[in-house]
Amino acid sequence: KQWYQRRVRGSKCLSLVLATLIACQSALTGPSSSVLRDVVESERGREYLCCLTEVFKVACRISRSGCHEDGVVEIFKEIKHSWTLVSEVLDGLIDLPTIREFNIAGSSNEEEWARNCGICLLDTTNEPENSMLQYNRVIYHVTCANFWLNSIDDMLPNLNQKLDRPLL
Numbered sequence: 001k002q003w004y005q006r007r008v009r010g011s012k013c014l015s016l017v018l019a020t021l022i023a024c025q026s027a028l029t030g031p032s033s034s035v036l037r038d039v040v041e042s043e044r045g046r047e048y049l050c051c052l053t054e055v056f057k058v059a060c061r062i063s064r065s066g067c068h069e070d071g072v073v074e075i076f077k078e079i080k081h082s083w084t085l086v087s088e089v090l091d092g093l094i095d096l097p098t099i100r101e102f103n104i105a106g107s108s109n110e111e112e113w114a115r116n117c118g119i120c121l122l123d124t125t126n127e128p129e130n131s132m133l134q135y136n137r138v139i140y141h142v143t144c145a146n147f148w149l150n151s152i153d154d155m156l157p158n159l160n161q162k163l164d165r166p167l168l
Contacts, residue, residue, distance in 0.1 A: 017059040021082035054143040061120030119144040
């Protein structure tokens, strides 16, 4: 039952990340380059793109947790494709990180597994203190928790269950 819940919640989270990226992609493909430059140069636009990067990082961390169900793999392929398209639209205006630049690594040590994020399941040991939070004795990346609470459910899950291998 726990495995099923993990898969469903992970799929739902990735589906919402994909929807967020597609919405951004749609918004960015119509305007001229001068309008895009104005967006990127505005404080609100930079903040939006910074948050979009964090949402993409949540998806990357979830993919590194090792869920390889067919639907999840396909969703993550679409997420990578959408991120690439958004990056191409903004090329020359702002430097968005590539997937490889995130350098996201999981924990392989069973004793360290308890220190993994309750959503993306990656090790939080070397993360800055201000990028983590603890709720109900479970540790979360702030960006994972923020995306979960604002897009999926009003209760933080504890999905800490070791999976086979990462998607990245």
